[in-house]
Amino acid sequence: MKAAMAQAFRTACVNPGTISYIEAHGTATPMGDAVEINTLASGFKELSGKTKEGPDAQTPVYISSLKPCIGHGEIVSGMAALIKVVMALKHKIIPGLPGFKTLNRNISLSGSRFDITAENHPWDVLSDADGRPVPRRAAINSYGFGGVNAHAVIEEYVDKKAAADKITAGRTDAQAPHVFPLSAKSPERLTVYARNLAAFLADNDVRLADAARTLQTGRQAMEYRMALVAENKDALVEALRTFAESEAGNDGLDIDALIFTGEAEQENTLASSGDAPGTDKALAEKDLHKLAEYWANGYEVPWSLLYEEGGNNTPGERISLPGYPFDTRRCWIEIADDRPTDASAGDAGQKKEAGACAVPAPGESVRDWLIRTLCRMLKLSQDEIGPDQPLGQIGFDSYSGMRLINRIKDAYGLTVSPDVLLEYNTVAALAAYLAKEADASQLPGNGSGDPDQDKTPDEGLNPDDINPDELSPGELSPGEFNPEDVNLDELSESELDQLLKQHLSDE
Known part of the structure; x- marks a missing residue:
């Protein structure tokens, strides 16, 4: 455990004396907790003695653990601890140990800076020996089931730029126009997205260059799109709110920003080679209005070209902004009240349902059978499965693939490899492949017109x-x-x- 600690601090080039908070593993056993805390105390003391003098020896290092809140996370306990520490850094709060009252008699904190309390504490900034501020830092200690010791050092991000004094081509950030692209899977989600972003910008001090760069390069471009061109935060917030309320674009809007809307029905590439009329000119002249219009109508704009030397836009930084507003659709599988209570009856019902799905109905095409089968497997409606939509976008994974391979075998007698599902990854492509591989006249229920071939087994x-x-x-x-x-x-x-x-x- 001490070796893991030493390696972590040596790799991070961090003085252990600058740590304010330790997220412990917390085995919740008298002996296990004592071994962990006592080893941490002695290890920190030894490592701090080998480095440059840090903060005052009286500055406490608080110890806490996530397990009293959620129990043992088993294989994800380390990741859960990391998330907790990151959130603590974000809110600048050192969390206490819930329910803590009396210290384990086998644990000794004397002679160390360690402290354990049930209360939360403000996470104050420490200073080094020269009086310079030190970023907030924490350590995470964790054990693996196989006996592995893990130790990580986490440090907050500190923006070293003077945002308030930053000048963009002779103008302040508030005066420089930027393009703010937004997209979603549906018009309704796009409206919610705009509303959420407007609320966030109104309540937080955000540089426009950072917000624009994050939306341009940190978000996936989806089908339904809108792009704004604004040069100050008030105009941007007003435009987002207006769009969310009216969805009418620029028609009748009295705002200091331009709104462009569109739908990307096909993939377009807007490159410097000039694939679309006016592309080179728009990029060379930094025509934000044209670029916003192109992007809203489905073209992929190389935003980085806006920030080349000599342009009016200075590249911002990727920051934290509201994420995609996923649809709040209930996905729980409802079970009918008349379901069989007897285990054997339930198994028989499942086999009957699977059999009904596996056998194509008389006259049913391969495509229709495939859509019906996917609807049953993925618990979707037919409207949610498009013939040209990639299967991965509807929740189709490797497990679903193996189930579908078995269904195809039962229905058409074809042995399909997983590579086929990767190559023909839409309903239309896969149906065409299956129809080509199997003799159409031999497919069950194909309605070929031959009376002998159209006979069912019951006849x-x-x-x-x-x-x-x-x-x-x-x-x-x-x-x-x-x-x-x-x-x-x-x-x-x-x-x-x-x-x-x-x-x-x-x-």
């Missing part, structure tokens, strides 16, 4: 329709038969059933 076979000269070695001719002439091992299940029925009828 059986008429012995008068069988020509003995055309039978294969494993098939039977109607009428009497000699058991010595029949090889039962070569008969299929249906042929054996036919044989028994014929034999019983003859008797």
